[in-house]
Amino acid sequence: MAGQLLINLIPGETTLHKLTGTTKVRFFIVLLVFIIMSFDIRLLLPLCILGIVGLLSMKPNWKVIKYFFIITGVMNLINIFLFWLVDPDCGAIWCGGGSTVLYQFSGRFIITAESIWYLSVRFLKMMTSLVISMVFILSITPSEIAAGLYSIKVPYKICTIFSMAFRYIPDIARDFDNIKISMQVRGVELDSKKASFMTRIKQYVLILVPLIISSFDRVGNIANAMDLRGYGKGKTRTYYSEREEQKADKAAKILYCGLFLFCIYWIITKNIMPQPSKMWYPFS
Protein backbone atom coordinates (compact mmCIF):
# COMPACT_ATOMS: atom_id res chain seq x y z
CA MET A 1 0.00 0.00 0.00
CA ALA A 2 2.79 2.43 0.89
CA GLY A 3 4.37 1.82 -2.51
CA GLN A 4 1.29 3.15 -4.26
CA LEU A 5 1.45 6.61 -2.74
CA LEU A 6 1.69 9.31 -5.32
CA ILE A 7 3.05 12.06 -3.13
CA ASN A 8 6.78 12.20 -2.43
CA LEU A 9 8.15 12.20 1.05
CA ILE A 10 11.64 13.19 -0.13
CA PRO A 11 12.22 16.44 -2.02
CA GLY A 12 13.13 15.98 -5.68
CA GLU A 13 15.85 17.46 -7.85
CA THR A 14 14.24 19.40 -10.71
CA THR A 15 13.49 23.14 -10.82
CA LEU A 16 9.82 22.69 -9.93
CA HIS A 17 10.70 20.47 -6.99
CA LYS A 18 13.15 23.03 -5.67
CA LEU A 19 10.61 25.84 -5.26
CA THR A 20 9.65 26.55 -1.66
CA GLY A 21 6.43 25.22 -0.18
CA THR A 22 5.00 28.73 0.04
CA THR A 23 5.43 29.27 -3.69
CA LYS A 24 3.95 25.92 -4.61
CA VAL A 25 0.86 26.22 -2.44
CA ARG A 26 0.12 29.83 -3.42
CA PHE A 27 0.69 29.16 -7.10
CA PHE A 28 -1.54 26.11 -6.95
CA ILE A 29 -4.39 28.01 -5.29
CA VAL A 30 -4.22 30.80 -7.88
CA LEU A 31 -4.22 28.22 -10.68
CA LEU A 32 -7.24 26.47 -9.17
CA VAL A 33 -9.13 29.76 -9.15
CA PHE A 34 -7.97 30.30 -12.71
CA ILE A 35 -9.34 26.91 -13.80
CA ILE A 36 -12.59 27.17 -11.88
CA MET A 37 -13.50 30.71 -12.94
CA SER A 38 -14.06 30.15 -16.65
CA PHE A 39 -15.18 27.83 -19.40
CA ASP A 40 -13.00 29.64 -21.90
CA ILE A 41 -10.83 27.48 -24.11
CA ARG A 42 -8.49 30.42 -24.71
CA LEU A 43 -7.53 30.27 -21.03
CA LEU A 44 -7.71 26.54 -20.44
CA LEU A 45 -5.75 25.20 -23.40
CA PRO A 46 -2.52 27.19 -22.77
CA LEU A 47 -2.63 26.24 -19.10
CA CYS A 48 -3.16 22.58 -19.97
CA ILE A 49 -0.15 22.63 -22.32
CA LEU A 50 1.98 24.45 -19.72
CA GLY A 51 0.88 21.91 -17.14
CA ILE A 52 1.96 19.02 -19.35
CA VAL A 53 5.30 20.74 -19.97
CA GLY A 54 5.70 21.14 -16.22
CA LEU A 55 4.84 17.49 -15.70
CA LEU A 56 7.41 16.45 -18.31
CA SER A 57 10.09 18.62 -16.73
CA MET A 58 9.78 16.69 -13.47
CA LYS A 59 10.61 13.34 -15.09
CA PRO A 60 7.91 11.42 -13.23
CA ASN A 61 7.40 7.68 -13.17
CA TRP A 62 5.11 7.37 -16.18
CA LYS A 63 4.02 3.82 -15.43
CA VAL A 64 2.20 4.97 -12.30
CA ILE A 65 0.89 8.22 -13.72
CA LYS A 66 -0.46 6.71 -16.90
CA TYR A 67 -2.83 4.61 -14.80
CA PHE A 68 -4.23 7.68 -13.03
CA PHE A 69 -4.69 9.54 -16.30
CA ILE A 70 -6.57 6.66 -17.89
CA ILE A 71 -8.85 6.12 -14.88
CA THR A 72 -9.67 9.82 -14.51
CA GLY A 73 -10.07 10.26 -18.25
CA VAL A 74 -12.56 7.41 -18.50
CA MET A 75 -14.39 8.67 -15.41
CA ASN A 76 -14.74 12.13 -16.91
CA LEU A 77 -15.84 10.75 -20.26
CA ILE A 78 -18.61 8.79 -18.53
CA ASN A 79 -19.58 11.95 -16.68
CA ILE A 80 -19.71 13.91 -19.92
CA PHE A 81 -21.80 11.20 -21.52
CA LEU A 82 -24.22 11.37 -18.57
CA PHE A 83 -24.45 15.12 -19.06
CA TRP A 84 -25.43 14.57 -22.65
CA LEU A 85 -27.98 11.89 -21.71
CA VAL A 86 -29.64 14.20 -19.20
CA ASP A 87 -29.85 17.13 -21.57
CA PRO A 88 -28.74 16.57 -25.19
CA ASP A 89 -29.24 20.26 -25.92
CA CYS A 90 -27.12 21.45 -22.96
CA GLY A 91 -24.86 23.55 -25.19
CA ALA A 92 -27.62 25.97 -26.14
CA ILE A 93 -27.75 27.89 -22.86
CA TRP A 94 -23.97 27.95 -22.63
CA CYS A 95 -23.21 29.22 -26.08
CA GLY A 96 -25.86 31.92 -26.06
CA GLY A 97 -28.88 30.26 -27.61
CA GLY A 98 -29.27 28.50 -30.90
CA SER A 99 -28.52 24.87 -31.59
CA THR A 100 -27.10 23.54 -34.83
CA VAL A 101 -28.32 19.97 -35.15
CA LEU A 102 -25.67 17.72 -36.66
CA TYR A 103 -27.32 14.35 -36.17
CA GLN A 104 -30.63 13.18 -34.77
CA PHE A 105 -31.18 9.80 -33.10
CA SER A 106 -34.75 10.47 -32.04
CA GLY A 107 -36.90 13.43 -31.02
CA ARG A 108 -34.95 13.93 -27.82
CA PHE A 109 -31.45 12.64 -28.45
CA ILE A 110 -29.78 15.05 -30.82
CA ILE A 111 -26.16 15.99 -31.31
CA THR A 112 -25.66 19.71 -31.65
CA ALA A 113 -22.47 21.55 -32.45
CA GLU A 114 -22.90 23.69 -29.35
CA SER A 115 -23.23 20.66 -27.09
CA ILE A 116 -20.09 19.11 -28.54
CA TRP A 117 -18.22 22.35 -27.99
CA TYR A 118 -19.47 22.77 -24.43
CA LEU A 119 -18.83 19.17 -23.43
CA SER A 120 -15.36 19.07 -24.93
CA VAL A 121 -14.39 22.33 -23.21
CA ARG A 122 -15.73 20.84 -20.01
CA PHE A 123 -13.63 17.73 -20.52
CA LEU A 124 -10.59 19.90 -21.18
CA LYS A 125 -11.32 21.81 -17.99
CA MET A 126 -11.45 18.63 -15.93
CA MET A 127 -8.27 17.29 -17.50
CA THR A 128 -6.45 20.60 -16.97
CA SER A 129 -7.47 20.45 -13.35
CA LEU A 130 -6.07 16.92 -13.19
CA VAL A 131 -2.77 17.90 -14.84
CA ILE A 132 -2.27 20.86 -12.53
CA SER A 133 -3.15 18.81 -9.46
CA MET A 134 -0.72 16.14 -10.63
CA VAL A 135 2.10 18.67 -11.01
CA PHE A 136 1.33 20.00 -7.55
CA ILE A 137 1.16 16.58 -5.92
CA LEU A 138 4.34 15.31 -7.56
CA SER A 139 6.37 18.41 -6.77
CA ILE A 140 5.49 18.86 -3.12
CA THR A 141 6.24 17.06 0.13
CA PRO A 142 3.83 16.97 3.11
CA SER A 143 6.04 19.24 5.22
CA GLU A 144 6.05 21.80 2.42
CA ILE A 145 2.26 21.66 2.23
CA ALA A 146 2.14 22.46 5.94
CA ALA A 147 4.62 25.31 5.55
CA GLY A 148 2.81 26.65 2.50
CA LEU A 149 -0.59 26.56 4.17
CA TYR A 150 0.87 28.34 7.18
CA SER A 151 2.11 31.08 4.87
CA ILE A 152 -1.48 31.79 3.78
CA LYS A 153 -2.55 32.23 7.41
CA VAL A 154 -4.09 28.83 8.03
CA PRO A 155 -3.88 28.12 11.81
CA TYR A 156 -0.81 26.01 12.43
CA LYS A 157 -2.74 23.30 14.22
CA ILE A 158 -4.49 22.54 10.94
CA CYS A 159 -1.14 22.59 9.12
CA THR A 160 0.10 20.04 11.66
CA ILE A 161 -2.85 17.81 10.79
CA PHE A 162 -1.71 17.81 7.17
CA SER A 163 1.93 17.00 7.77
CA MET A 164 1.22 14.52 10.55
CA ALA A 165 -1.46 12.66 8.60
CA PHE A 166 1.06 11.94 5.87
CA ARG A 167 3.66 10.83 8.40
CA TYR A 168 1.10 8.44 9.77
CA ILE A 169 0.15 6.73 6.52
CA PRO A 170 3.17 4.32 6.49
CA ASP A 171 2.23 3.33 10.05
CA ILE A 172 -1.28 2.53 8.87
CA ALA A 173 0.14 0.40 6.08
CA ARG A 174 2.38 -1.48 8.53
CA ASP A 175 -0.44 -2.03 11.04
CA PHE A 176 -2.73 -3.18 8.27
CA ASP A 177 -0.20 -5.77 7.13
CA ASN A 178 0.41 -6.98 10.69
CA ILE A 179 -3.29 -7.34 11.45
CA LYS A 180 -3.86 -9.04 8.13
CA ILE A 181 -1.12 -11.58 8.78
CA SER A 182 -2.29 -12.34 12.31
CA MET A 183 -5.86 -12.74 11.05
CA GLN A 184 -4.68 -15.13 8.37
CA VAL A 185 -2.81 -17.12 10.99
CA ARG A 186 -6.12 -17.49 12.83
CA GLY A 187 -7.70 -18.93 9.72
CA VAL A 188 -9.31 -15.92 8.05
CA GLU A 189 -9.10 -16.59 4.33
CA LEU A 190 -8.19 -13.54 2.25
CA ASP A 191 -6.86 -15.23 -0.86
CA SER A 192 -8.95 -14.16 -3.83
CA LYS A 193 -8.82 -17.68 -5.27
CA LYS A 194 -10.14 -19.42 -2.18
CA ALA A 195 -12.69 -16.99 -0.72
CA SER A 196 -15.60 -15.39 -2.54
CA PHE A 197 -15.84 -11.66 -3.04
CA MET A 198 -18.49 -11.07 -0.39
CA THR A 199 -16.72 -13.07 2.31
CA ARG A 200 -13.50 -11.21 1.57
CA ILE A 201 -15.29 -7.88 2.05
CA LYS A 202 -16.62 -9.08 5.40
CA GLN A 203 -13.14 -10.19 6.40
CA TYR A 204 -11.64 -6.85 5.45
CA VAL A 205 -14.12 -5.21 7.81
CA LEU A 206 -12.78 -7.57 10.47
CA ILE A 207 -9.30 -6.16 9.83
CA LEU A 208 -10.56 -2.61 9.76
CA VAL A 209 -12.00 -2.54 13.26
CA PRO A 210 -8.73 -3.37 15.09
CA LEU A 211 -6.86 -1.07 12.70
CA ILE A 212 -9.04 1.91 13.57
CA ILE A 213 -9.15 1.19 17.29
CA SER A 214 -5.40 0.60 17.61
CA SER A 215 -4.69 3.77 15.62
CA PHE A 216 -6.83 5.88 17.92
CA ASP A 217 -5.32 4.20 20.97
CA ARG A 218 -1.99 5.68 19.96
CA VAL A 219 -3.33 9.25 20.14
CA GLY A 220 -2.50 9.57 23.83
CA ASN A 221 1.13 8.50 23.41
CA ILE A 222 1.84 10.81 20.49
CA ALA A 223 0.06 13.71 22.18
CA ASN A 224 2.10 13.26 25.35
CA ALA A 225 5.33 13.09 23.38
CA MET A 226 4.47 16.30 21.55
CA ASP A 227 3.32 18.07 24.70
CA LEU A 228 6.63 17.21 26.34
CA ARG A 229 8.42 18.91 23.46
CA GLY A 230 6.30 22.00 23.96
CA TYR A 231 3.92 21.71 21.03
CA GLY A 232 1.10 24.25 21.02
CA LYS A 233 2.67 26.61 23.54
CA GLY A 234 3.64 29.38 21.13
CA LYS A 235 1.26 31.42 19.00
CA THR A 236 3.34 31.10 15.84
CA ARG A 237 5.46 28.39 14.34
CA THR A 238 8.34 28.13 11.90
CA TYR A 239 8.95 25.32 9.48
CA TYR A 240 12.20 23.49 8.87
CA SER A 241 11.22 22.76 5.28
CA GLU A 242 10.67 26.44 4.50
CA ARG A 243 13.86 27.69 2.85
CA GLU A 244 14.93 31.12 1.79
CA GLU A 245 13.53 32.32 -1.53
CA GLN A 246 15.69 31.56 -4.55
CA LYS A 247 15.62 33.31 -7.91
CA ALA A 248 13.00 30.90 -9.26
CA ASP A 249 10.74 31.65 -6.31
CA LYS A 250 10.95 35.37 -6.91
CA ALA A 251 10.07 34.89 -10.57
CA ALA A 252 7.18 32.63 -9.61
CA LYS A 253 5.99 35.21 -7.10
CA ILE A 254 5.71 37.88 -9.78
CA LEU A 255 3.92 35.38 -12.01
CA TYR A 256 1.32 34.26 -9.49
CA CYS A 257 0.67 37.79 -8.25
CA GLY A 258 0.04 38.88 -11.84
CA LEU A 259 -2.15 35.88 -12.47
CA PHE A 260 -4.09 36.56 -9.28
CA LEU A 261 -4.82 40.14 -10.37
CA PHE A 262 -5.90 38.82 -13.76
CA CYS A 263 -8.25 36.36 -12.05
CA ILE A 264 -9.85 39.15 -10.01
CA TYR A 265 -10.25 41.25 -13.15
CA TRP A 266 -11.77 38.32 -15.05
CA ILE A 267 -14.20 37.37 -12.27
CA ILE A 268 -15.42 40.95 -11.91
CA THR A 269 -15.81 41.66 -15.62
CA LYS A 270 -16.91 38.23 -16.87
CA ASN A 271 -18.51 36.35 -14.00
CA ILE A 272 -20.24 39.07 -11.98
CA MET A 273 -21.33 41.38 -14.76
CA PRO A 274 -23.96 39.80 -17.03
CA GLN A 275 -22.73 38.42 -20.35
CA PRO A 276 -24.59 37.66 -23.59
CA SER A 277 -23.39 34.05 -23.46
CA LYS A 278 -21.81 32.07 -20.68
CA MET A 279 -18.80 30.86 -22.68
CA TRP A 280 -16.69 31.84 -25.65
CA TYR A 281 -18.03 30.15 -28.79
CA PRO A 282 -16.23 30.95 -32.04
CA PHE A 283 -18.74 29.65 -34.58
CA SER A 284 -21.94 31.47 -33.61
Place this chain on the structure above:
Amino acid sequence: MKKESTLKTILGVWNTKTVIAMAIGAALFGVLMNFGGITIFTNTKLTTAMIIPVIVGSMFGPVPALVTCTVGNTIADLIGGWGFWFDWSIGNGVLGFIVGLLPLYGAKINDGIFKLRHAVIYVIACVIGNAFAFGVVTPILTTVFYGGELNVTFVQSLTGGIANVLVLTVIGIPILFALAKRNARNTNLTLDK
Protein backbone atom coordinates in the same frame (compact mmCIF):
# COMPACT_ATOMS: atom_id res chain seq x y z
CA MET B 1 -19.49 15.62 36.73
CA LYS B 2 -19.30 19.20 35.52
CA LYS B 3 -21.71 20.08 32.74
CA GLU B 4 -20.04 21.60 29.73
CA SER B 5 -21.62 24.36 27.71
CA THR B 6 -23.13 23.50 24.33
CA LEU B 7 -20.76 25.74 22.42
CA LYS B 8 -17.77 24.07 23.99
CA THR B 9 -19.14 20.64 23.10
CA ILE B 10 -19.56 21.74 19.49
CA LEU B 11 -16.12 23.29 19.17
CA GLY B 12 -14.29 20.57 21.03
CA VAL B 13 -11.14 21.17 23.02
CA TRP B 14 -8.28 22.06 20.71
CA ASN B 15 -5.39 20.62 22.66
CA THR B 16 -2.57 18.46 21.34
CA LYS B 17 -4.59 15.30 21.81
CA THR B 18 -7.40 16.55 19.59
CA VAL B 19 -4.94 17.69 16.92
CA ILE B 20 -3.28 14.27 16.84
CA ALA B 21 -6.63 12.48 16.76
CA MET B 22 -7.70 14.64 13.83
CA ALA B 23 -4.42 13.95 12.05
CA ILE B 24 -4.72 10.19 12.52
CA GLY B 25 -8.38 10.37 11.58
CA ALA B 26 -7.57 12.30 8.43
CA ALA B 27 -4.84 9.82 7.50
CA LEU B 28 -7.18 6.86 8.00
CA PHE B 29 -9.90 8.70 6.07
CA GLY B 30 -7.54 9.33 3.17
CA VAL B 31 -6.26 5.77 3.08
CA LEU B 32 -9.68 4.16 3.42
CA MET B 33 -11.14 6.46 0.80
CA ASN B 34 -8.55 5.11 -1.63
CA PHE B 35 -8.14 1.51 -0.61
CA GLY B 36 -11.16 0.68 1.55
CA GLY B 37 -14.01 1.19 -0.85
CA ILE B 38 -15.74 0.07 -4.00
CA THR B 39 -16.58 2.49 -6.78
CA ILE B 40 -20.29 2.35 -7.48
CA PHE B 41 -20.82 5.40 -9.66
CA THR B 42 -18.72 8.20 -11.13
CA ASN B 43 -17.08 10.15 -8.28
CA THR B 44 -18.96 8.01 -5.78
CA LYS B 45 -17.80 5.19 -3.59
CA LEU B 46 -19.18 2.79 -1.06
CA THR B 47 -16.40 3.60 1.34
CA THR B 48 -15.55 2.51 4.83
CA ALA B 49 -13.87 5.87 5.40
CA MET B 50 -17.20 7.24 6.56
CA ILE B 51 -16.87 5.67 10.02
CA ILE B 52 -13.86 7.86 10.86
CA PRO B 53 -15.88 11.06 11.48
CA VAL B 54 -18.21 9.03 13.69
CA ILE B 55 -15.32 7.99 15.93
CA VAL B 56 -13.64 11.41 15.96
CA GLY B 57 -16.99 13.09 16.53
CA SER B 58 -17.96 10.80 19.35
CA MET B 59 -14.69 11.36 21.16
CA PHE B 60 -13.86 14.98 20.39
CA GLY B 61 -16.97 16.72 19.06
CA PRO B 62 -18.44 17.86 15.74
CA VAL B 63 -15.96 20.55 14.67
CA PRO B 64 -12.97 18.19 14.90
CA ALA B 65 -15.02 15.71 12.86
CA LEU B 66 -15.63 18.43 10.26
CA VAL B 67 -11.91 19.24 10.03
CA THR B 68 -11.03 15.54 9.86
CA CYS B 69 -13.40 14.97 6.96
CA THR B 70 -12.37 18.03 4.98
CA VAL B 71 -8.63 17.45 5.44
CA GLY B 72 -9.07 13.70 5.02
CA ASN B 73 -10.84 14.13 1.70
CA THR B 74 -8.15 16.52 0.49
CA ILE B 75 -5.51 13.96 1.50
CA ALA B 76 -7.46 11.27 -0.32
CA ASP B 77 -7.34 13.49 -3.41
CA LEU B 78 -3.62 14.05 -2.90
CA ILE B 79 -2.67 10.39 -2.66
CA GLY B 80 -5.33 9.24 -5.08
CA GLY B 81 -4.22 11.62 -7.79
CA TRP B 82 -7.59 12.10 -9.50
CA GLY B 83 -7.51 15.88 -9.12
CA PHE B 84 -9.08 17.96 -6.39
CA TRP B 85 -12.80 17.99 -5.71
CA PHE B 86 -13.22 20.65 -3.06
CA ASP B 87 -16.98 20.64 -3.47
CA TRP B 88 -17.01 17.06 -2.22
CA SER B 89 -14.41 17.79 0.46
CA ILE B 90 -16.59 20.50 1.93
CA GLY B 91 -19.70 18.34 1.54
CA ASN B 92 -17.95 15.59 3.46
CA GLY B 93 -16.93 18.12 6.08
CA VAL B 94 -20.56 19.16 6.59
CA LEU B 95 -21.57 15.52 6.81
CA GLY B 96 -18.80 14.95 9.36
CA PHE B 97 -20.12 17.83 11.43
CA ILE B 98 -23.68 16.50 11.51
CA VAL B 99 -22.62 12.91 12.14
CA GLY B 100 -20.21 14.10 14.80
CA LEU B 101 -22.98 15.76 16.81
CA LEU B 102 -23.08 12.61 18.97
CA PRO B 103 -21.97 14.20 22.28
CA LEU B 104 -24.67 16.84 21.87
CA TYR B 105 -27.56 14.44 22.36
CA GLY B 106 -26.00 12.67 25.27
CA ALA B 107 -24.06 9.82 23.68
CA LYS B 108 -20.82 10.13 25.60
CA ILE B 109 -18.61 7.44 24.16
CA ASN B 110 -15.70 8.50 26.39
CA ASP B 111 -17.80 7.70 29.47
CA GLY B 112 -19.30 4.61 27.95
CA ILE B 113 -22.79 5.97 27.37
CA PHE B 114 -24.37 4.81 24.11
CA LYS B 115 -27.89 3.42 24.34
CA LEU B 116 -30.51 2.35 21.83
CA ARG B 117 -32.11 5.81 22.05
CA HIS B 118 -28.83 7.38 20.92
CA ALA B 119 -28.52 4.85 18.12
CA VAL B 120 -31.93 5.87 16.77
CA ILE B 121 -31.06 9.59 16.91
CA TYR B 122 -27.73 8.75 15.31
CA VAL B 123 -29.38 7.03 12.34
CA ILE B 124 -31.74 9.98 11.85
CA ALA B 125 -28.76 12.36 12.03
CA CYS B 126 -26.94 10.27 9.41
CA VAL B 127 -29.86 10.45 6.99
CA ILE B 128 -30.40 14.18 7.52
CA GLY B 129 -26.66 14.82 7.35
CA ASN B 130 -26.31 13.02 4.03
CA ALA B 131 -29.37 14.68 2.59
CA PHE B 132 -28.13 18.12 3.61
CA ALA B 133 -24.44 17.65 2.77
CA PHE B 134 -24.86 15.96 -0.60
CA GLY B 135 -28.32 17.22 -1.49
CA VAL B 136 -27.73 20.90 -0.74
CA VAL B 137 -24.12 21.82 0.01
CA THR B 138 -22.25 19.84 -2.62
CA PRO B 139 -24.60 20.65 -5.55
CA ILE B 140 -24.44 24.36 -4.71
CA LEU B 141 -20.66 24.28 -4.54
CA THR B 142 -20.44 22.21 -7.72
CA THR B 143 -22.48 24.81 -9.54
CA VAL B 144 -20.36 27.63 -8.17
CA PHE B 145 -17.02 25.88 -8.87
CA TYR B 146 -17.61 23.96 -12.06
CA GLY B 147 -20.97 25.12 -13.41
CA GLY B 148 -22.07 21.52 -13.29
CA GLU B 149 -25.16 19.86 -14.59
CA LEU B 150 -27.23 19.50 -11.44
CA ASN B 151 -29.06 16.32 -12.45
CA VAL B 152 -25.83 14.35 -12.68
CA THR B 153 -24.59 15.71 -9.38
CA PHE B 154 -27.89 14.77 -7.78
CA VAL B 155 -27.62 11.19 -9.01
CA GLN B 156 -24.07 11.08 -7.67
CA SER B 157 -25.21 12.58 -4.39
CA LEU B 158 -28.09 10.16 -4.09
CA THR B 159 -25.98 7.04 -4.66
CA GLY B 160 -23.18 8.42 -2.49
CA GLY B 161 -25.63 9.37 0.23
CA ILE B 162 -27.33 5.99 0.30
CA ALA B 163 -23.95 4.24 0.35
CA ASN B 164 -22.83 6.47 3.21
CA VAL B 165 -25.97 5.85 5.25
CA LEU B 166 -25.47 2.12 4.77
CA VAL B 167 -21.85 2.25 5.94
CA LEU B 168 -22.65 4.63 8.77
CA THR B 169 -25.40 2.45 10.18
CA VAL B 170 -24.24 -1.07 9.37
CA ILE B 171 -20.62 -0.59 10.46
CA GLY B 172 -20.93 2.58 12.52
CA ILE B 173 -23.44 1.45 15.15
CA PRO B 174 -21.61 -1.79 16.13
CA ILE B 175 -18.36 0.18 16.41
CA LEU B 176 -20.01 2.80 18.59
CA PHE B 177 -21.46 0.12 20.87
CA ALA B 178 -18.08 -1.62 21.01
CA LEU B 179 -16.25 1.60 21.84
CA ALA B 180 -18.78 2.55 24.50
CA LYS B 181 -18.52 -0.90 26.08
CA ARG B 182 -14.73 -0.69 26.07
CA ASN B 183 -14.73 2.65 27.82
CA ALA B 184 -17.48 1.66 30.24
CA ARG B 185 -15.60 -1.35 31.55
CA ASN B 186 -14.16 0.49 34.51
CA THR B 187 -16.96 2.89 35.33
CA ASN B 188 -19.78 0.60 36.44
CA LEU B 189 -18.31 0.06 39.89
CA THR B 190 -20.60 0.53 42.85
CA LEU B 191 -19.53 1.65 46.27
CA ASP B 192 -19.59 -1.22 48.75
CA LYS B 193 -20.87 -0.34 52.17
